[in-house]
Amino acid sequence: MFDFEKLLVYKKAKEYNKEVLSFLSEAKIDKVTNDQLRRASFSIMLNIAEITGRFTKRDRRNFYVISRGSVFECVAIFDYLHDIKKSTRKVLSVSPDRNSGILT
Numbered sequence: 001m002f003d004f005e006k007l008l009v010y011k012k013a014k015e016y017n018k019e020v021l022s023f024l025s026e027a028k029i030d031k032v033t034n035d036q037l038r039r040a041s042f043s044i045m046l047n048i049a050e051i052t053g054r055f056t057k058r059d060r061r062n063f064y065v066i067s068r069g070s071v072f073e074c075v076a077i078f079d080y081l082h083d084i085k086k087s088t089r090k091v092l093s094v095s096p097d098r099n100s101g102i103l104t
Contacts, residue, residue: 002049002052003052004048004049004050004051004052007048007052009048010045010048010049013044013045013048013067014045016041016044016045017041017042017044017045020037020038020041020074021038021041024037024038027081027086028086029081029086033077033080033081036073036077037074037077037078040070040073040074040077041070041074043066043067043070043073044067044070044071044074047063047064047066047067047070048063048064048067050063051063051064051067
């Protein structure tokens with residue numbers, strides 16, 4: 001088992017990504033938005049995994065910042081989809097201070 005697989009934040013990001021992929025398999029949204037949401041949700045999980053391979057605090061912090069930015073990107077996409085009536089999932093609950101994102 002890799003170190004990142006033990007992290008709660010990684011496990012939450014992985015579950016979140018599964019929820020996003022499930023949503024995308026059912027949603028009728030344009031290809032560009034679909035691709036952007038898919039890539040942003042993967043970015044959260046993958047950057048958290050990459051953190052454990054970094055040695056300096058500065059380097060690790062950078063990947064946390066990137067992951068957090070990807071969480072906000074997902075929030076913005078769901079906000080947009082809600083506004084154009086493509087998503088009934090109005091609330092994307094995130095705790096950036098804990099680096100976790102959970103679709104509710």
